[in-house]
Structures are given as structure tokens and as C-alpha cells.
Amino acid sequence: MATGRTHRPATRSRGIPEATVARLPLYLRALTALSERSVPTVSSEELAAAAGVNSAKLRKDFSYLGSYGTRGVGYDVEYLVYQISRELGLTQDWPVVIVGIGNLGAALANYGGFASRGFRVAALIDADPAMAGKPVAGIPVQHTDELESIIRENGVSIGVIATPAGAAQQVCDRLVAAGVTSILNFAPTVLSVPDGVDVRKVDLSIELQILAFHEQRKAGEGVDHEDQVAAVAPPVSAAPAGPDGPDGRHQGPDGDVPAVMPA
């Protein structure tokens, strides 16, 4: 990829490592829970345990945001919640559209975590005319024809694609053309987007395959596998500790069409 231009000025502060950004939502969720229990402060050790990471990493992460803690004491929960929310851009409202209201799309529309974090489902869009007008999660589904106007009228910059794989790229192109610059893709396809557009994907099939890989290794802690390539040996240590977790309710993602798309 490339996208030339500025490299990190190294001048300090503004460049937060991607790995850190990916963990901020985790900390935020843990902090929100503490906040709801009216806990005033936390140590990096406690918060790290709640978020599922180790404390050194957490402190390093926070150091990229600034010095929000107090030595000998810990971090002020409310203050940190605010700082992280601001850093993530959650202090503003993000209208989101979900395209493809099938099993998955409906699950996403009902996802409680949406609203609780500054995200607002601005519209549900589906290509099936029969779906039009039908309410899902209290929001009437609109036809794909309306896509462009919906995006523009609502100032939507984030789109969620939950369509079958075959329709994903086309939907993506339309979203981008209409002004969307961030896409969360649940369809099992690689999307091509112009420079400046972010794409993140969630893929159940891939997660399961990764689990299968590790599962397979566990089976033969001493078993040998020989094929031409041979030598399976010492099991690569192994399991991860439970990481994560963000906020709120439940219901999440995924599920959708298979990867097989006979061309």
C-alpha cells in the first residue's frame, strides 16, 4: 500500500500506535463498568486485569494519550473515560447505515452496543423490494435506490456491509461514491476502495479457521504428522488468555454468505 506523504513526525504526541488504538475500546468498556459502580480511581494493575491485558502495556498505551494518571494513586475513572472517548471520537454522533438486512443485518440493527457509544443507526438498506417499509429494530428498511440520498441527507460517513459476498463490492462502491469513508465489512470478500477510505472486516469463517489451527495442534502434543513436509514437533506453546471485551449489550456480528461464489 503506500499512500505516501507524511510519516510520523516523531515530534511526539499525535501519533498513537495502531495497536494502542485497537485497545482503547477495551479500556473504555472496563472503565465504563467501573464508572457505573461509582469507583473513583483505578490502578493500572486493576484496570489491566479488567480489560484483559497486562499493566505494563496499559500504562504504555496511556502514555501515548498523555499523562492522565497520578503517581502513587492511579487513574481517575471519569477523567479517563472522557479522555479516551474524546480520543476515539465518541463524543460526537456518528450516523451509520447498515446495508443488507438479512439475518446478520437484523442482528446488527438490534445490537445494543451501537447507540451506547455514539453510533446511531441512521438507516437500514436492502435490495429486496419486499423488505421496503418493513420495520427492523424499529427502523423501517429502505430500498437500495435510496442509498445515495440517505447517505447525503444524513451526513453518513460510516457504512456497514452485511450483504452477500457477491453484492459487497458494488455496495461498497456506491457507499464510497456517496461519501462514506469508513466501512465495516461482514461479507467474506476483499473490498477495493480508493485511497483515504478505511475498511475493517469481520469474518466468522476466518476466526473459526484460526481456532481450528490451534485446536489441531493441541490434539497432538506428541503426535507426529508426516507428509512430505514432515516433522511436526513441539507444540508451539499455546493458548491465549482471554482478552478483551467492549461494552454493553450483546449481539454482534457476523454470519453471512459463504465464500463460494461461483463466478
Place this chain on the structure above:
Amino acid sequence: MATGRTHRPATRSRGIPEATVARLPLYLRALTALSERSVPTVSSEELAAAAGVNSAKLRKDFSYLGSYGTRGVGYDVEYLVYQISRELGLTQDWPVVIVGIGNLGAALANYGGFASRGFRVAALIDADPAMAGKPVAGIPVQHTDELESIIRENGVSIGVIATPAGAAQQVCDRLVAAGVTSILNFAPTVLSVPDGVDVRKVDLSIELQILAFHEQRKAGEGVDHEDQVAAVAPPVSAAPAGPDGPDGRHQGPDGDVPAVMPA
């Protein structure tokens, strides 16, 4: 969580980097598509484009599996499909149980990508007695009481948790006690598991927050157009899995510009 797993040196050639493992499913999908189009061979360049990564990375990844290519020619599609499938453990059948048949659970049960990759939904489990017997995706839902017997009778080692956050840990404990050693968690909670059990999480809320972070930065950015590389978005979102698993990758716009930020 905690669970510190002993990290072993893993001094052996068979150790495939976690980052590589996370990409194998991607390659497999691209290869499967080529296979269906009866394409006999591919170059690293072509395959990389189809998978959304760069060719150097792909070649390096394959080098960990062995030397399956032919210099001056490329890779034999069928052969690679087989080798990667074997490496991922997809040549065997993996019975899976899905716990929590709500909106999301139902979507997962209907997910086509399951069966197409060696995964078989052995059972759907829900705590609601009213759901019992009701078929979802052609499979009758069973009550949580049956959980242990289902796992044991079917030799299930992979479980998917799609319950509300509040029930996740309890379900997790029961799955693990019954013999499950790999868990895919969709509930927004940090799960504690004993050593030797793998947990991967998928969290919509987190993905959206990460997108929001980047979206926020774009506001004051003068998106530059320097190199118009064909722009493929290599997303790859992995979840923590390894030792202490971090997560998140993402191809971000390089420029970090001031952006609005009242110090």
C-alpha cells in the same frame, strides 16, 4: 482472565507465526475461488492481489509452510489449497456448538461459511425453554441443560458463545468443563479460561470505535493523492490469540494531521 500461560520457547521449525496463521484463511479463500474457475497456477503477485496483501508478505508466509511453489512459474492452485487446508486442520471435521440463539445466534446458524470449511453445527443451545425444539436453520434448538451431554456425545471441542454478556462467563465455564478447548466469543466480555483454552473474540462495538477514531482524524486532513496504487484495502482484523494477543491491524491513512484538538 489472568491465566498466564507459560510461554515456551518453541524452538522448532514448525512454529508458524501467528500473523501468518491469521492470513492463511484469506489465501485459502482466494485459492478456492481460483480453483472453482479452474485456474491451474497463480503467481504470488496475483494471489496476493486477490487476498488483499502484498506479494512479499505472501511469499514469506508460504515459506513457513514449505516450498510449495515453482520458481519462474508460480504456485499450483490445487496443491496449495490442500496444503493450507491441512495446515489449518480443515481436512478434518470440526463439530461446533452455538450457545445463545438470539438474533445473532440465528444468523450464525445460518452462516453458509460454516459447512464449506469443515465446520459442522453439531447443536444450537439456548437457555430459553420456549426455544427448545424450535428449529433454526433446520436444526432444533436444545436447552442449556443438555449442554454437557451434547458436547461429550459429539466430541465438540469448539464452542461459539452468542449469549448476552451477563451469561457468557458462565456458559464459557460450562463449555470448558465439558471439554471445549477453543471458544469464539461474540459477547462483549472478557472471558477467563484456564490454561490451554483458546479464546478469540469478535466485537462489533470495538471495530466501529476503531473506525470512528480514524474517521475523526480525516476531518482536518487534506487527503493527498500521490501514488494511486490500485488501492486494495488489506484489512485483516485479527483478534488476540497468541500469548497475550493484541489485535487489530488496519491500514490507515498515513498522514497524521493536526485535526481538531483543544489541547
Place this chain on the structure above:
DNA sequence: ATGTGTGAACCTTTTCACAGCT
């Protein structure tokens, strides 16, 4: 005392670039 903040060491992953097969 206690727990943050952080340079430095260490490990992982990506990218480069080219030698070596076909």
C-alpha cells in the same frame, strides 16, 4: 510506600532486494 511514566531491551512482523531455480 505506592504506582505512574518511560527509556531501553527484546521479540514479532513487514519490507527489501537479490540469489537461485525453471
Place this chain on the structure above:
DNA sequence: AGCTGTGAAAAGGTTCACACAT
């Protein structure tokens, strides 16, 4: 001539360990 396979360099991320503020 073409494309893989891979050492070596670079970049990125994690962990250590301790000075320092409270």
C-alpha cells in the same frame, strides 16, 4: 526471462525495570 525463497534490514509492538512524583 520470470518468479520463488529467503537472508538481512527496518518497522512495529511488548516487556522490563526503575527513576520519580505523590
